Amino acid sequence: MSVATKDRTARGALTHPDLTRLDDVNRDVLNVLKTPGKGWWAMLLISLAGVGMFLGAWGWQMYRGLGVSGLNSPVGWGVYITTFVFWVGIAHSGTLISAILFLFRAPWRQSIYRAAEAMTVFAVMTAGLFPLIHVGRLWHAYWLIPYPNSRFLWPNFKSPLVWDVFAVTTYFTVSAVFFYLGTIPDVAAARDRATGLRKKLYQVMSLGWQGTDRQWHHFGKAYIFLAALATPLVLSVHSVVSWDFAMSIVPGWHATIFAPYFVAGAIFSGVGMVITLTVPLRKIFGLEAYLTTKHFDAMAKLCLLTSMIVLYAYLSEFFMAWYSGEEIERTAFWNRLFGDYWWATWTMLTCNGLVPVMLWFKRVRHSIPALFVISIFINIGMWFERFVIVVTSLHHEYEPFAWGIYRPSTTEMMIMVGSFAWFGFWFLLFTRLIPPIAIQELKEVMPPPMRKQKEAH
Amino acid sequence: MSATGLLASYEYLDSTVDAIEGLRKAGFKVKAYAPYPEHHIEEALGYGQSPVRVWTLVGALTGTATGFAFTIWTSMEWPLAVGGKPMISIPAFVPIIFEMTVLFGALSTVIGLFILSRLPNIKPAVVYDPEFTAGRYGVYVEAGADRVAEARKILNAQEPIELREGEGEDNV
Numbered sequence: 047m048s049v050a051t052k053d054r055t056a057r058g059a060l061t062h063p064d065l066t067r068l069d070d071v072n073r074d075v076l077n078v079l080k081t082p083g084k085g086w087w088a089m090l091l092i093s094l095a096g097v098g099m100f101l102g103a104w105g106w107q108m109y110r111g112l113g114v115s116g117l118n119s120p121v122g123w124g125v126y127i128t129t130f131v132f133w134v135g136i137a138h139s140g141t142l143i144s145a146i147l148f149l150f151r152a153p154w155r156q157s158i159y160r161a162a163e164a165m166t167v168f169a170v171m172t173a174g175l176f177p178l179i180h181v182g183r184l185w186h187a188y189w190l191i192p193y194p195n196s197r198f199l200w201p202n203f204k205s206p207l208v209w210d211v212f213a214v215t216t217y218f219t220v221s222a223v224f225f226y227l228g229t230i231p232d233v234a235a236a237r238d239r240a241t242g243l244r245k246k247l248y249q250v251m252s253l254g255w256q257g258t259d260r261q262w263h264h265f266g267k268a269y270i271f272l273a274a275l276a277t278p279l280v281l282s283v284h285s286v287v288s289w290d291f292a293m294s295i296v297p298g299w300h301a302t303i304f305a306p307y308f309v310a311g312a313i314f315s316g317v318g319m320v321i322t323l324t325v326p327l328r329k330i331f332g333l334e335a336y337l338t339t340k341h342f343d344a345m346a347k348l349c350l351l352t353s354m355i356v357l358y359a360y361l362s363e364f365f366m367a368w369y370s371g372e373e374i375e376r377t378a379f380w381n382r383l384f385g386d387y388w389w390a391t392w393t394m395l396t397c398n399g400l401v402p403v404m405l406w407f408k409r410v411r412h413s414i415p416a417l418f419v420i421s422i423f424i425n426i427g428m429w430f431e432r433f434v435i436v437v438t439s440l441h442h443e444y445e446p447f448a449w450g451i452y453r454p455s456t457t458e459m460m461i462m463v464g465s466f467a468w469f470g471f472w473f474l475l476f477t478r479l480i481p482p483i484a485i486q487e488l489k490e491v492m493p494p495p496m497r498k499q500k501e502a503h
Numbered sequence: 504m505s506a507t508g509l510l511a512s513y514e515y516l517d518s519t520v521d522a523i524e525g526l527r528k529a530g531f532k533v534k535a536y537a538p539y540p541e542h543h544i545e546e547a548l549g550y551g552q553s554p555v556r557v558w559t560l561v562g563a564l565t566g567t568a569t570g571f572a573f574t575i576w577t578s579m580e581w582p583l584a585v586g587g588k589p590m591i592s593i594p595a596f597v598p599i600i601f602e603m604t605v606l607f608g609a610l611s612t613v614i615g616l617f618i619l620s621r622l623p624n625i626k627p628a629v630v631y632d633p634e635f636t637a638g639r640y641g642v643y644v645e646a647g648a649d650r651v652a653e654a655r656k657i658l659n660a661q662e663p664i665e666l667r668e669g670e671g672e673d674n675v
Contacts, residue, residue, distance in 0.1 A: 070638075203577065254624030256536060260620055267556060
């Protein structure tokens with residue numbers, strides 16, 4: 047007999063003691079996919095109403111033109127770009143949890159990674175809409191994509207905005223493929239228990255997966271390589287997004303610290319969003335045995351770490367502005383703290399720097415309601431961070447005659463709020479259609495059933 | 504000659520591994536089922552490195568080459584003097600080249616996986632047990648009329664929960 051006992055006891059150390067049989071996981075997780083309750087339908091209706099508002103406002107802007115937004119000289123980038131960066135940032139922690147922590151073999155990722163990965167895909171889907179909204183003339187958006195045309199015009203590959211097109215589309219494609227691949231064995235598990243129309247749908251989605259040795263063998267390797275490709279990809283995407291700003295000469299944007307600063311901020315906001323989403327998921331579907339305080343504690347620690355990196359970046363920006371002796375740079379950062387948009391800056395500093403300090407306390411990290419509230423603060427704070435970077439830098443550039451104030455219009459706010467509904471709509475569908483906890487990966491860390499062990503007792 | 508497919512479902516991992524080892528020693532070709540990737544089963548079946556890695560490498564290198572070729576060719580085709588940079592400024596093309604490396608590498612990995620593991624699998628297995636995606640392990644073996652009894656004996660020695668039979672040939 048070649049199965050070592052050492053290996054068996056090492057596994058299972060991180061799963062809940064109540065989980066002993068492999069098919070318990072199927073029972074509990076597939077239960078989530080059963081007939082939805084009233085609460086789910088109510089949330090779906092609310093999100094659909096929000097999507098209606100989103101599309102209505104966007105349609106109005108297409109009909110009337112970009113004039114219905116508050117965008118004008120000097121502030122040409124406003125709520126749309128803020129929200130774009132916000133959603134791209136949200137996406138990042140999903141890939142961090144599913145790919146980077148997979149490569150590092152962090153054992154607490156198993157129960158949350160499926161939900162986090164779904165969040166990534168839907169967040170990039172949401173983010174991707176904002177450049178399209180922002181360009182105004184949607185029907186010309188395809189000009190961004192290099193395609194052979196009769197006049198041999200090509201995009202400017204030296205421009206960070208074109209890098210961004212490549213980064214975001216690659217990110218969406220790769221994370222969607224990675225997500226889909228991970229669901230195949232679990233959808234097959236759902237297929238084997240489902241009936242009727244659902245069974246047919248799962249048959250197609252699982253591609254006839256049966257869990258044979260050949261399938262598992264190649265699947266495992268492909269998964270590792272995809273994770274290895276997704277890891278530098280996720281770091282590159284938010285770096286490229288940051289270069290949209292840092293490559294320009296606008297004071298407040300032109301900083302070499304931007305790439306790591308943005309990546310840390312992205313992970314900070316994303317882990318915050320994972321907490322915001324998994325707390326209700328756990329409660330509504332009774333997944334307490336799968337999402338334990340151990341998992342939330344680990345996520346809270348990740349939030350705490352990235353919060354400190356982000357705060358350090360804020361402070362070093364202020365320090366560098368002062369230390370550079372550059373008057374325009376100094377003015378820009380003074381204006382950030384005490385200028386027209388002081389309220390946005392102080393919201394950002396409070397939510398991202400001050401509130402997460404509470405995570406130092408174990409009692410807070412182990413209290414799920416407290417974590418939920420803190421995660422909401424993080425979401426708000428990180429939206430304001432992007433608002434501060436985008437708007438306060440643009441409204442107060444070099445020449446005093448070109449200074450100006452930007453006020454987001456109702457249309458912009460409706461689109462921004464509506465994007466949360468659009469994201470929520472997809473996430474709600476996901477919880478009903480795809481097992482929201484990775485069944486097969488959980489089984490991998492459970493102690494396997496052994497006959498010899500049983501006989502020994 | 505028609506073959507008989509035997510499918511044993513096991514509750515325990517060690518029984519499964521023993522059955523696989525016994526069958527392979529007797530010279531049978533074995534297919535195993537598991538609800539999760541189990542490396543003990545892979546070891547018992549004598550798997551080496553998966554060739555998926557070649558697909559990843561070739562795909563990624565193709566992406567790098569395409570990225571270089573595409574950015575350089577288009578910059579020469581339509582010269583745009585921007586930012587005081589030379590027409591062909593490789594550092595500015597690196598983000599594009601990098602993204603194409605990742606994109607091509609990832610897609611090629613998936614194509615490789617599908618080809619190697621024969622997905623999508625539309626041909627139904629001769630015998631299959633839906634419990635394999637829940638909590639059971641399975642061992643499938645095909646034997647001609649002369650060797651069925653021998654295979655059945657090895658499978659039964661490990662006390663399967665169930666032993667099914669089917670006629671036909673599978674892609675073992």
